[in-house]
Amino acid sequence: MRRSVSVAVFITVEILVIAALSTGRQNAALAAQQKTEAAEVKIDNFSFGPATLTVSVGTTVTWTNRDDIPHTVTSADDPKAFKSKVLDTDEKFSFTFTQPGTYPYFCSIHPKMTAKVVVQ
Amino acid sequence: MSEGFLGTSAPLAPDVVLLLEVAMGVALLVGTWLARTKRFRPHAWCQSTIVLLNLVVVAVAMTPSFRAQVLASIPVKLSKSYYALATVHAAFGSIAELAALYILLAAGTRLLPEQLRITRYKAWMRSVVVLWWLVLFLGVATYVRWYVPNFRR
Numbered sequence: 001m002r003r004s005v006s007v008a009v010f011i012t013v014e015i016l017v018i019a020a021l022s023t024g025r026q027n028a029a030l031a032a033q034q035k036t037e038a039a040e041v042k043i044d045n046f047s048f049g050p051a052t053l054t055v056s057v058g059t060t061v062t063w064t065n066r067d068d069i070p071h072t073v074t075s076a077d078d079p080k081a082f083k084s085k086v087l088d089t090d091e092k093f094s095f096t097f098t099q100p101g102t103y104p105y106f107c108s109i110h111p112k113m114t115a116k117v118v119v120q
Numbered sequence: 121m122s123e124g125f126l127g128t129s130a131p132l133a134p135d136v137v138l139l140l141e142v143a144m145g146v147a148l149l150v151g152t153w154l155a156r157t158k159r160f161r162p163h164a165w166c167q168s169t170i171v172l173l174n175l176v177v178v179a180v181a182m183t184p185s186f187r188a189q190v191l192a193s194i195p196v197k198l199s200k201s202y203y204a205l206a207t208v209h210a211a212f213g214s215i216a217e218l219a220a221l222y223i224l225l226a227a228g229t230r231l232l233p234e235q236l237r238i239t240r241y242k243a244w245m246r247s248v249v250v251l252w253w254l255v256l257f258l259g260v261a262t263y264v265r266w267y268v269p270n271f272r273r
Contacts, residue, residue, distance in 0.1 A: 046129050046269045069202055069266060070189065086189055088197065109189060110129035110267065111122070 040064065041115070043071050043087070043107075048115035055119055060096040065089055071113065076104040130267035137181045138263050144170045145256045152249055164228060167245075171220040178217060186210055202265050209258040216251045223248060 037059040042049045044066040055061065063073045065087040073093050075081040081103055084093035097103065097119040107113040124135035151166035190206045197203050223245060225231050226238045238244055 070193075086192070088193065088200070109131075111131050112129050 038062065041073075041117075042066050043073075043113075046110060046113055048105075048107075048113060051115045053115070053117045055097060055117060057098060057100055057119055058096065059119070060094055061117055062092055062094040063087070064092045070109060071107045072109055074106055074108045076106055076114070124267075128263075128267040129269060130263065133181050133185070134263060134267060137177055138260070140177055141174075141256055141259055144174055145253060148249055148252055152245075155245075167220075168224055168228060171217070171224050174217060175221070178213070182210075182213075202262075205258065205262045205265050209255060209262045212251065212258060213255045216248060216255050219244070219248045219251065 037056060039053055039055050039059055039061045041053055041061060041063045043063060046067065046069075048063070053061065063084070065071050066089070068089055070086045070088050072086055073082065073084040073095075075083060082095040082105070086109070087093055097117060100119045102116055102118050104114065104116040106115075122132035124130040124132050126135045126138070128135075130138075147166060148170050151163050151170065154160075154163035154166060186206065190203055190210075193200075193203050194207055198207060223238070223241070226236070227241060
C-alpha cells in the first residue's frame, strides 16, 4: 500500500515537473516571437539617414520623410523586397526584416538617394 | 533606375525631357521666324514636327510620371507647392498641345469640317507660341522644385 502511494506521488511530481518545463519553453518561444525591435530612418535634405542601418532579424524599420519634397523607399533588389508609395512630408513607411542579409534601397523619384539596411 | 546627367537629383528621363522641351521651345521660335520671313512651307514642317514630337514626349514620359507621382495626391494636397506647380504645368500644357494640334489640323489638313476651321491663323498661332513658352517656364520651375535641392526652400 505504502509503495503504491510512493509510486503515485512520484508520477504526479514527474507530470507536474514536465508540465512546468513545457509551459516555460512555450512562454520563452512566445516571448521570442513577440520580441520585435524597431529602428528609424529619417529622410531629409535629399538623403537617407543613417545611410547604413544595421539591425537584427525581426526588426521593423520605419522611414519618415522630413523633407519638403516627396520621396519613396524602394528596394534595389530584384524582385523588390519592399516598396513604399510616394511619401509626402511627415509620412511614414514601415517594413519588418525577417531574413538576414543586406538590403540596398533608393528613392525612385531621386535615384541618387541610396542607402542600405544590414540585417544580422 | 538610371541617374540623370544634369547634376541634379533627377533620374535620366526628366533630364532628357527638359533638354528636349527647351530645344523644342527654341525651335518653335525659329519656326515663327520662318513664317515672318515668308518661308511658309519650312515653317509648317518645323511647327508640325515640334507639336507631334511634343505629343510623343507627353505620352511616353510626362503622363506616366504625373500619374505615378502627382495624380493620387490631387486635389487634396494641391496646397503643397510641388503638386500645385506640376498640376498647373500639366493643365496649361494640355491646353497648349491641344490648341497646337487644332491649328495643325485646321491649317495643314482638310480633316476638319468647314465650320470648325479657323480664319485668323496669326492670332491663334501667336497665342499658342506665348502659351507654349509659359508652359515651358512652368516645366522648368517644376523640374527645379522636384529635383534641385538648393532651390527648394
